[in-house]
Amino acid sequence: MDLWFIILVTLSVAALLRATLNLLSSSSSSSSSAAKRKSLPPGPPAVPVIGNFLWLRKSFAEIEPVLRSLRARYGPMITLHVGPRPAVFVASQALAHEALVHRGALFADRPPPRPTDRLLSANQHNVSSSSYGPTWRLLRRNLTAEILHPSRLRSYSRARAWVLDILVAELKSQPGGVVQVVDHFQYAMFCLLVLMCFGDRLEEKQIKKIEEAQRRLLLGFRRFSVLSFWPRVSKLVFPKRWKEFYDLIEYRNRVLVPLIRARSKAKQEQLNKVKEDENRGDWIVSYVDTLLDLELPGEKRKLEEEEMVSLCSEFLNAGTDTTSTALQWIMANLVKYPEIQERLYDEIKSVVGQGAEQVQEEDLQRMGYLKAVVLEGLRRHPPGHFVLPHT
Known part of the structure; x- marks a missing residue:
């Protein structure tokens, strides 16, 4: 205990001396x-x-x-x-x-990453932290053109129907009374993003494992922020916390790397199949598929597995909480203003018919009031209040 006290006092004195010298030099x-x-x-x-x-x-x-x-x-x-x-x-x-x-x-550029952020992003190999330049443009163009393009989004219609069935089943399984919908929204969105990322309908156990790996890192954001202040000193003062941080990153890698390898193998098998019969079947392009094809400019190399883990982690985190938060606010306003709920229900009945069990995606184009409700919900309750940092 005395030893730690001496260390902390020494570090404090050194910090104050350094700050004083900086002020004098400035x-x-x-x-x-x-x-x-x-x-x-x-x-x-x-x-x-x-x-x-x-x-x-x-x-x-x-x-x-x-x-x-x-x-x-x-x-x-x-x-x-x-x-x-x-x-x-x-x-x-x-x-x-x-x-x-x-x-x-x-x-257009990003500020220098903190040490913990550098580790999480595999040395800035994701869209949100990469410095402005050829690598950032490549990663951003790949995401917007290959995954978020309207034509590509239409190819995920079956995936959205599958996730909607999961959401309805989850809500029906709840006992009567008040239902906390936000957890079900988050899980449904996460299922959709996992499918878009890795291209397969994973079992619930696998999805929960991925969700746990992502959530543990997000929830530790505040706890690990202290590690970015003077990393060399924090490694002496907080060695257990640094070990915990490294363990969480390693756990995330152990969860996601096998999925990336499995998709790489499946993609190669699909390419061989296409060469033989020229039929792609029901193959859906996933985010990992596009990452496997990328070649970093300047370095002339493919992405490493840890870099793909960083990009997949970013993809899963970016869409889950924002979408589920927006849906939660929209549902809350429908409960608060029953006249809006009634008008929206009347529009749905007029478009899909009284006896229809589901709203088809092609019906959405004729639901102007539904679109207005969604846009007003995003205007009044934006899921994110801060943009990414710029420098």
């Missing part, structure tokens, strides 16, 4: 650097080193109410020292549009 820097620092938007005063550690008590979800109070005091652009570098938050739609649309080329 005061003697060039006038251009000083002007650059002064150009940062206003924000609450930051205490060197200590200010950073104070923010570790709050998760990212808790920053939003803090920003509301700071916006009233400092204006629509606020500088917060929430990490090793200052972060500028833009709380104005007009300013965000000016920065990201009119001047998008200036803010």
Whole structure:
């Protein structure tokens, strides 16, 4: 215990000395650097080193109410020292549009990743963290053109019907009374994304295992954020937490890598089958299929397994909670405003008929009010309140 106390005191003294030296050196820097620092938007005063550690008590979800109070005091652009570098938050739609649309080329890059993020993303090999350049353009184009393109989305119609059956069965299995639909929405969306990612209808046990691996990393976000501050020091102070973090990454790899290998083998067998009879059958292109074909520009190599794990993990995380949250808010508003629910039900009956058990996807094009309800739900309750960081 005494040894740890001495270590912590030594680290604190070293941190304060370093901060003091940084302040002294910054005061003697060039006038251009000083002007650059002064150009940062206003924000609450930051205490060197200590200010950073104070923010570790709050998760990212808790920053939003803090920003509301700071916006009233400092204006629509606020500088917060929430990490090793200052972060500028833009709380104005007009300013965000000016920065990201009119001047998008200036803010197209991503900030340097934190050590934990670098490990999670296999050294920035995913769309959300990759630096702006040929690799980012390749990964983004592959996702939008090969998976999210309207023609490709239509090919997943059977998958959506399968997931809808799962959702209905889950809801019917619940006892009478109040049903917490958000968990069922999340599971149904996760089933769909797993099928789109790996191309197979996996058993419930496998899907739950993938969901567990993803969820454990997400829930540990706040717990592991402390590891990104001075990683060399945190490895001495929090060795068990670092081990836990590495174990979770390894567990995710053990769960996803066999699925990637199985899909690679199935794809090769399908290619051989097509060469023989020129019939693709009911083969559906999955996200992993497209990743297996990619070649990184500059490096002239295929993606490694850990890099594909990072991309698959990003794909599964990005669509599950956002969609289920949006559906939860829409359903809540239908309960709160029964007149909207009644009008929507009347539209469905008029389009599909009184005796129809399901709404077909082709019927959706004739349901203007349903589309309006969905869009209004997204406007009033956007599932995400922050965009990805830009620099």
